[in-house]
Amino acid sequence: MTYSIVYSSRTGNTEQLACAIRSALPAEGCLYFGGPNAAAKAADRLYIGFWTDKGSCDEELAAFLATVENKEVFLFGTAVCGSRPA
Numbered sequence: 001m002t003y004s005i006v007y008s009s010r011t012g013n014t015e016q017l018a019c020a021i022r023s024a025l026p027a028e029g030c031l032y033f034g035g036p037n038a039a040a041k042a043a044d045r046l047y048i049g050f051w052t053d054k055g056s057c058d059e060e061l062a063a064f065l066a067t068v069e070n071k072e073v074f075l076f077g078t079a080v081c082g083s084r085p086a
């Protein structure tokens with residue numbers, strides 16, 4: 001089983017979660033760690049992290065998610081309070 005960890009993070013919160021996931025998993029299975037990139041999709045499982053913007057997944061990560069097909073996906077995210085207006 002190979003995996004990639006893909007995340008977007010403006011201020012570092014989501015990156016901290018991504019790093020914690022990386023620390024908890026066997027290093028030998030990791031194909032990619034970083035921001036949205038087609039190279040990440042070579043793995044069997046994608047750990048995908050986003051920060052919440054306007055009550056939803058941030059746009060950069062949403063665009064990447066829309067290109068993901070036929071993968072196991074573990075979704076994680078950070079937020080402050082739920083829905084903040086634009």
Ligand SMILES: Cc1cc2nc3c(=O)[nH]c(=O)nc-3n(C[C@H](O)[C@H](O)[C@H](O)COP(=O)(O)O)c2cc1C
Nearest residue numbers: 010011012013014051052054055079080081082084
């Ligand atoms: C422009 C902007 C919009 C945000 N909108 C929301 C929101 O709608 N709901 C929410 O719960 N948090 C919102 N937040 C808070 C972030 O999602 C939260 O701080 C997150 O942990 C940031 O992740 P990061 O440190 O990985 O960038 C917003 C933050 C910013 C800067």
